[in-house]
Amino acid sequence: MIQRARWMTLTTTVPPGMIDTANGLRIAKGTHLTQPPTLAINNLVKRYNQRTALAGVDLTIEAGAWNALVGPNGAGKTTLLRSVIGLVNPNEGSIQFEGRQIDPSIRRSSMGYAPQDNALYETLTTKEHLDYFSKLIGLDRATRRNRVQEALDFAQLGDRADDQVQGLSGGMKRRLNIGCAVLNRPRLLLLDEPTTGVDPLSRAAIWEMLRRLREGGTAILHATHRLDEVEFLCDAATILGSGRVLYEGSLEDLRRAAGLPAYVLQHPGDHNQGADDALHTVDVPTTPDLPAAIEKLQAAGIDPSTIVVQPTSFETVFQELVSGKVES
Numbered sequence: 001m002i003q004r005a006r007w008m009t010l011t012t013t014v015p016p017g018m019i020d021t022a023n024g025l026r027i028a029k030g031t032h033l034t035q036p037p038t039l040a041i042n043n044l045v046k047r048y049n050q051r052t053a054l055a056g057v058d059l060t061i062e063a064g065a066w067n068a069l070v071g072p073n074g075a076g077k078t079t080l081l082r083s084v085i086g087l088v089n090p091n092e093g094s095i096q097f098e099g100r101q102i103d104p105s106i107r108r109s110s111m112g113y114a115p116q117d118n119a120l121y122e123t124l125t126t127k128e129h130l131d132y133f134s135k136l137i138g139l140d141r142a143t144r145r146n147r148v149q150e151a152l153d154f155a156q157l158g159d160r161a162d163d164q165v166q167g168l169s170g171g172m173k174r175r176l177n178i179g180c181a182v183l184n185r186p187r188l189l190l191l192d193e194p195t196t197g198v199d200p201l202s203r204a205a206i207w208e209m210l211r212r213l214r215e216g217g218t219a220i221l222h223a224t225h226r227l228d229e230v231e232f233l234c235d236a237a238t239i240l241g242s243g244r245v246l247y248e249g250s251l252e253d254l255r256r257a258a259g260l261p262a263y264v265l266q267h268p269g270d271h272n273q274g275a276d277d278a279l280h281t282v283d284v285p286t287t288p289d290l291p292a293a294i295e296k297l298q299a300a301g302i303d304p305s306t307i308v309v310q311p312t313s314f315e316t317v318f319q320e321l322v323s324g325k326v327e328s
Helices: 077-085 104-110 126-136 141-154 170-181 200-215 227-233 251-257 287-299 314-322
Strands: 010-013 032-035 039-048 051-061 066-070 092-097 111-114 188-192 219-223 236-241 244-250 263-267 280-284 308-311
Touching (some): 039 077, 077 219, 104 111, 141 170, 227 314, 251 314, 263 287, 280 287
Parallel strands (some): 066 236, 188 219
Antiparallel strands (some): 039 051, 236 244
16 A cells, blocks of 8 residues: 655745845735645656556655655566656656746756766766756856856865876765756756765765755755665655555655554663573653653563664665565
């Protein structure tokens, strides 16, 4: 059964006295405005001959949210991202950006895409790449100069600006790939496996880049097989299987859907009361319950230094939810 989050449209009320917008539009005092989601996908279907890659996918991402797209190989993650950015034409369904039907001009001006395979040319320099992609999205000369420098700083590649791509490490190439995707200062960034094949230090650098981008208000849709990335970075996750949404919601919603506790406390028991050597466990349903659960064990004579607090990982949640439901 598909489990869906209850996404809410953001709303705001114009404060008294705020009558004129920057464009001269007059708004009555106290008017209740509704802000549409950054991305709204409805009943998206994509077929390749007899194979259905997407089978009626619905997905909503609010402004500034970071949503993970997870699932086994062949679940439809890349096809979904490529449909949003316009590299794949869906057979059915709709895609809206900030309440408008998506079109090439919106994609060029407001969206960024970093594919799984780096879209780079080995003999161009880092700076030449950024300048080239700036031209592709239609930036004028003065704007290009500023955005190229901005992207170099963002990707932490200023000292490699004049180096050819063939001399960059794998992590640097991934950062450049993402740098090319943010030249238009996107309000929506699509990422397909952004940390595949990079070392832990490079992965941490990419995480920091994306955190800063999100803090600036960019919404992120992030396809990944790394479930630790989901746990540490994302607000919510959509789990795909065979082209369908199996589950979606906040990580807390998904944990509850899996019927798992927030924490498991492990302890050896009270040896003063003749406890055996077996390890005892206590489930803690939610985070607010944790202090009381520990206090209860202490009151029962358990040495607090022997209590091990084990949070339930998103990997455990994912495995519980999809076990037996999808082909790997």
